[in-house]
Amino acid sequence: MKFFNRFLVDVAYYLNNSVRYQHKKRFFYNLLENDEYRYKKYFDIFMSILILFSVSILIYEVKKEIPNYLNIFNVYVISIIFLIEYLLRFWVYSSISKVIMHQDEYSDLLNRDFDLLFVVKRVVRDKLEYVLSIKALIDLLAIMPFFHELRLLRIFILFRVFKLFRYAKSLQMFSSILSTKKFEFLTLSMFASMVVFISSVLIYVMEANNPNSPIDTLYEAFYWSIVTISTVGYGDVVAVSPEGQFVAVIVILTGISVLAFTTSLFVSAFTEKLEDIKEVKVVQDVSKLKSVYIICGYESIAKEVARKLLKSDYHVVILDDSKDRIDMAKKDGLLALNYNPGSIDSYKNLNINISTQVKAILCLREDDVENVYTALTVRSVIKDVYIMSLLMNNSNRNKLLSSGINELLYDKEFVGLVAREYVGHPVAFEAIHTIRSENSTIKLDEITVTERIASSVVKVSNLDNISFRIVLLGIYKKSTKRFFFNPIDDTLIETGDVLLVIGNFLFIEEFTKHLSMKTNLEDIA
Amino acid sequence: MKIVAALIFGYNEYGLEIAKNVTHKYDDITIFNLHESDNFLEHSEKFNIEHFDLSDDWDDLQNNYDLEKSKIFCALSDEAENIFLTISLRAAFRDIPIIALAKNSEDANKLHMAGASKVIPIVETSANIITDMLKKPIISEVLHNILYENSDLKIEQITVTKEEVFNGQFPADINWSRDHGIIIISIIHKDMSSEFIYSSKAKHNYISNGDILVTAGYEKDLDTFEKLIGG
Numbered sequence: 001m002k003f004f005n006r007f008l009v010d011v012a013y014y015l016n017n018s019v020r021y022q023h024k025k026r027f028f029y030n031l032l033e034n035d036e037y038r039y040k041k042y043f044d045i046f047m048s049i050l051i052l053f054s055v056s057i058l059i060y061e062v063k064k065e066i067p068n069y070l071n072i073f074n075v076y077v078i079s080i081i082f083l084i085e086y087l088l089r090f091w092v093y094s095s096i097s098k099v100i101m102h103q104d105e106y107s108d109l110l111n112r113d114f115d116l117l118f119v120v121k122r123v124v125r126d127k128l129e130y131v132l133s134i135k136a137l138i139d140l141l142a143i144m145p146f147f148h149e150l151r152l153l154r155i156f157i158l159f160r161v162f163k164l165f166r167y168a169k170s171l172q173m174f175s176s177i178l179s180t181k182k183f184e185f186l187t188l189s190m191f192a193s194m195v196v197f198i199s200s201v202l203i204y205v206m207e208a209n210n211p212n213s214p215i216d217t218l219y220e221a222f223y224w225s226i227v228t229i230s231t232v233g234y235g236d237v238v239a240v241s242p243e244g245q246f247v248a249v250i251v252i253l254t255g256i257s258v259l260a261f262t263t264s265l266f267v268s269a270f271t272e273k274l275e276d277i278k279e280v281k282v283v284q285d286v287s288k289l290k291s292v293y294i295i296c297g298y299e300s301i302a303k304e305v306a307r308k309l310l311k312s313d314y315h316v317v318i319l320d321d322s323k324d325r326i327d328m329a330k331k332d333g334l335l336a337l338n339y340n341p342g343s344i345d346s347y348k349n350l351n352i353n354i355s356t357q358v359k360a361i362l363c364l365r366e367d368d369v370e371n372v373y374t375a376l377t378v379r380s381v382i383k384d385v386y387i388m389s390l391l392m393n394n395s396n397r398n399k400l401l402s403s404g405i406n407e408l409l410y411d412k413e414f415v416g417l418v419a420r421e422y423v424g425h426p427v428a429f430e431a432i433h434t435i436r437s438e439n440s441t442i443k444l445d446e447i448t449v450t451e452r453i454a455s456s457v458v459k460v461s462n463l464d465n466i467s468f469r470i471v472l473l474g475i476y477k478k479s480t481k482r483f484f485f486n487p488i489d490d491t492l493i494e495t496g497d498v499l500l501v502i503g504n505f506l507f508i509e510e511f512t513k514h515l516s517m518k519t520n521l522e523d524i525a
Numbered sequence: 526m527k528i529v530a531a532l533i534f535g536y537n538e539y540g541l542e543i544a545k546n547v548t549h550k551y552d553d554i555t556i557f558n559l560h561e562s563d564n565f566l567e568h569s570e571k572f573n574i575e576h577f578d579l580s581d582d583w584d585d586l587q588n589n590y591d592l593e594k595s596k597i598f599c600a601l602s603d604e605a606e607n608i609f610l611t612i613s614l615r616a617a618f619r620d621i622p623i624i625a626l627a628k629n630s631e632d633a634n635k636l637h638m639a640g641a642s643k644v645i646p647i648v649e650t651s652a653n654i655i656t657d658m659l660k661k662p663i664i665s666e667v668l669h670n671i672l673y674e675n676s677d678l679k680i681e682q683i684t685v686t687k688e689e690v691f692n693g694q695f696p697a698d699i700n701w702s703r704d705h706g707i708i709i710i711s712i713i714h715k716d717m718s719s720e721f722i723y724s725s726k727a728k729h730n731y732i733s734n735g736d737i738l739v740t741a742g743y744e745k746d747l748d749t750f751e752k753l754i755g756g
Contacts, residue, residue: 293659300628300629300648301648301651301652301655304648304651304652305652305655305656307652308652308653308656309656309659309660312656312660314659314660359659360659362655364655388658388659390651393538407658409651409654409655411647411650411651412538412541412542413542414647414650414651414654415539415542415543415600415626415645415650416539416542416543416545416546417672417673418645418650419542419546419547419598419624419645420546420547420549420550421672421673422624422643422645423531423546423547423550423596424549424550425681425682426643426682427682427713427737427739428680428681428682428710428739430719431682431710431711431713431719431739432668432672432680432710432739434711434719435710436653436657442711442721444661444664444668445661445664446661446663446664469697471708471709471710471722472702473667473708473741474667476663476667483663483666483667483670485678485708485741485742485743486702486706486708486742498663500663500664500667502708502710502721503721
């Protein structure tokens with residue numbers, strides 16, 4: 001026995017350390033269970049198509065014969081695919097090797113014998129937890145049509161429809177919303193069941209002995225009761241005696257209240273969850289963005305910054321703990337979440353890779369205390385993201401810098417600098433201001449030299465900017481991180497350099513295209 | 526003799542920042558404080574600090590300062606008071622340059638209506654600088670160095686007085702960067718309309734005396750150019 005236990009433990013450690021095994025298991029886990037995995041949606045669509053196909057065949061074969069190959073595909077191929085899926089889910093649900101390893105470490109620590117029985121109990125418990133879950137039961141029943149010789153089992157194809165719940169997020173959301181009103185629905189169904197039971201018995205007692213009454217059995221009484229309480233009232237089974245009609249009146253009145261109560265439950269469940277549903281949608285949208293600015297706080301400056309970034313087609317997400325400000329941001333057409341920017345959970349819930357998807361985090365609350373708190377929170381989550389923050393009081397400068405902020409923005413200093421330039425060169429100031437304003441057709445722009453451009457434009461003299469009516473203000477050299485104003489014709493242009501140009505924005509676009517096209521044309525030539 | 530000064534109304538952080546940034550231009554900087562309770566003693570040695578009220582008594586101002594050459598900054602913290610101050614100063618002095626601070630564009634409009642010659646909207650200015658830093662970081666850095674730091678590279682406005690230098694050439698036909706080592710950012714005509722050097726209009730308009738050229742270049746080249754065209 002000891003040898004067997006040792007063998008079991010060795011196998012468990014081997015599997016746990018096997019990169020290949022773990023990689024495969026992780027792959028299947030992601031494919032089946034991880035909503036964030038990019039290929040899962042394709043798997044879900046594939047399974048949904050199989051289900052719809054299977055159900056279509058079931059409907060078609062009610063009145064018509066189906067070709068044999070379709071029958072084989074439906075009964076065997078689809079069922080086998082479902083069976084494989086069921087077994088894979090069974091496999092990835094829990095790790096047997098981890099239970100064995102845990103027990104081994106535990107017994108080593110306490111100097112006890114390896115308890116195989118405990119391991120078996122634990123593994124069975126874990127796996128049963130999966131097998132007895134509603135989703136797994138539906139999966140199992142959906143495989144049943146495989147035994148097609150038992151004709152009754154064909155109806156189990158309908159369970160495949162229930163499997164759709166697994167693959168459609170909206171259906172999952174629908175059921176989760178209704179489950180929030182579980183208690184109310186239970187109370188209502190208890191009440192409705194009581195009314196149905198009492199009215200069925202009463203109507204049976206009142207009508208069963210009446211020869212003119214269509215209600216003859218308790219089943220007919222039950223059917224009448226359901227049809228009446230639901231306010232459907234087919235009219236095929238009706239009470240004829242005055243006593244029975246009196247019972248009908250009571251049941252109809254009760255039915256109206258049950259129906260109204262049910263409707264209000266649905267409405268209130270959805271109304272209460274509406275914000276959550278919208279939030280889930282925003283988080284989903286945010287997680288898909290590749291390059292995003294997160295703005296913490298939505299006050300006057302943040303509002304203006306967000307508007308300008310949005311206008312330039314940048315992606316912006318607003319986080320603010322004030323619901324009023326978030327409502328305002330949503331009204332302004334922004335992706336906004338009522339999350340506290342000073343909470344680590346907010347960034348976790350965002351479901352976003354900050355280092356790869358976020359361009360910068362802007363702490364734009366007009367309150368230094370809040371901005372320090374937010375910056376420290378962000379830094380505790382990630383070290384290398386670029387953080388910019390407003391500074392409201394100059395005496396807090398060092399505190400903000402030591403909280404990990406990369407760039408401080410002191411609005412009083414901006415005002416001072418603008419005043420300085422205006423006092424010194426008012427005309428030049430206006431000219432620069434005009435060029436930099438949003439509505440100007442003349443722009444001061446950056447053109448980054450790509451490898452493609454650098455391969456054809458070697459020197460400044462090759463740029464040909466004057467024929468595009470573009471002024472070259474200078475070149476920012478990536479290698480030396482220096483700006484060369486009005487560079488001479490022989491200045492070399494290298495990949496990563498940035499050309500600073502002034503001109504009509506349309507000409508700048510044309511010029512940029514020309515630089516990239518130049519390589520193509522020369523290649524063709 | 527009347528003093529040429531920067532007169533800053535508003536003893537607050539905005540006022541002090543403005544004061545710090547205009548010291549290179551004005552020998553005399555006076556900050557006017559509306560509320561006597563405010564106490565920034567640490568600055569009283571650097572700048573003249575005086576009290577004022579919003580009554581229409583501007584005799585001291587008129588008697589002591591050369592208001593045509595001085596610049597007035599309205600930077601009171603309270604927006605309503607700032608607008609009231611601007612309108613009072615404009616009513617008292619028709620031609621003085623008044624630069625006023627506004628919190629947002631709504632207040633900026635009111636200040637323009639009150640008679641401010643130039644309004645600096647704080648929110649818009651800050652937002653512009655922030656978005657420029659994000660969208661075009663290199664341009665922001667370069668312009669910041671040219672405009673605000675002590676670099677040799679400058680942006681200057683040069684008034685043309687010797688139009689004959691251009692010898693009947695259109696601005697777009699002159700190779701400014703190679704002939705003079707400077708770059709022309711825009712041309713401001715006598716009617717204050719501005720145009721880009723390569724705009725269609727500039728291609729058909731000669732440079733004439735009184736036009737202002739907004740130029741970027743090294744200090745030395747700008748000085749030489751200024752001497753050449755009159756300045």
